[in-house]
Each structure stands twice: as C-alpha cells, then as structure tokens.
Amino acid sequence: QVQLVESGGGLVQSGQSLRLSCVASGSIFVYSITSMGWYRQSPGKERELVAQITTSDNRTNYAASVRGRFTISREDAENTPKSTLYLQMNNLKPEDTAVYYCKSDVRVGRSREYWGQGTQVTVSS
Numbered sequence: 682q683v684q685l686v687e688s689g690g691g692l693v694q695s696g697q698s699l700r701l702s703c704v705a706s707g708s709i710f711v712y713s714i715t716s717m718g719w720y721r722q723s724p725g726k727e728r729e730l731v732a733q734i735t736t737s738d739n740r741t742n743y744a745a746s747v748r749g750r751f752t753i754s755r756e757d758a759e760n761t762p763k764s765t766l767y768l769q770m771n772n773l774k775p776e777d778t779a780v781y782y783c784k785s786d787v788r789v790g791r792s793r794e795y796w797g798q799g800t801q802v803t804v805s806s
Contacts, residue, residue: 683710683795685783690800697773697804703766703783703797710793711762716786717755719768721779721802728782732768747777773804 684707689700701719705711718733732753733742741753752769766783783797 682707683714683785683787685785685795685797687781687783687797687800690781690802692803692805693773695774695804695806698769698771699773699802701768701770701781701783701800701802703768705764705766705783705785705795706762709762710787710789711764713787713789714764714785715788717764717766718784718786719753719766720782720784721777722782722799723779726779731781734766736764770802773802775804775806778802778804 683705685703685705687703689702693699714736716733716735719731720728721731722728731744731747732751734753734755750772754767755764757764780799780801782799785795787793
C-alpha cells in the first residue's frame with residue numbers, strides 16, 4: 682500500500698504562486714512507484730492530468746494549459762520508503778481553480794494506482 686498526503690493548497694490572487702506537496706509513504710511499495718502525477722478537478726468537469734513525472738529518469742509531461750507556468754519535481758528520502766512530489770504553480774489564473782490530486786502508479790506484480798485525498802486551490806481574479 683502507498684499513502685499519499687497532499688498539502689499546500691489555498692486561496693491566492695491571479696498572478697500569484699503556490700507550491701503543492703504530496704508525500705508518498707506507507708510501505709516498500711514506494712520503491713516500486715513508476716510515475717507520479719498531479720491531476721485536478723473542478724465542479725462539473727472531468728478530472729484532468731496536470732503534470733506527470735517518471736521515477737526512472739524524471740521525464741515530465743504537462744497539460745498544454747499549464748506548460749511554462751507549472752513545474753513538477755520529486756525527491757526520494759534516503760534509507761526510508763518515502764518520496765515527495767511537488768508542483769510549483771506560477772502565474773496562477775482563475776481557471777486553475779480546482780481540487781488537485783496526487784496519484785502514484787506502482788508496479789508490484791500487477792500495476793496499481795493510488796490517489797491522495799486532494800487539496801483545494803482557489804485563484805481569485
């Protein structure tokens with residue numbers, strides 16, 4: 682099992698920045714995470730991918746709407762099964778308002794995915 686706990690959401694004005702964090706922990710399954718990503722969902726809309734990063738080579742992928750404004754990164758703790766995912770969000774816009782979720786893909790025998798509980802980001806104009 683992998684537990685994901687997000688933090689860093691809040692209310693900001695348009696043009697400001699926020700940094701989201703997601704801590705993955707809980708078992709040695711953390712060592713088998715193949716990729717991690719940030720998704721978001723606003724009322725009445727489907728959940729969408731914001732950014733994704735692979736663990737083998739830190740290859741990143743961004744939604745077109747956030748490319749150039751958001752940066753995804755990650756770091757692994759030493760000697761313990763724990764990994765932290767970040768999303769630096771700059772020049773925020775009202776349309777970025779959503780609940781942001783962290784997701785990890787794990788390969789242990791079969792593929793599994795784990796989700797965090799979400800953190801609210803609200804951008805006022």
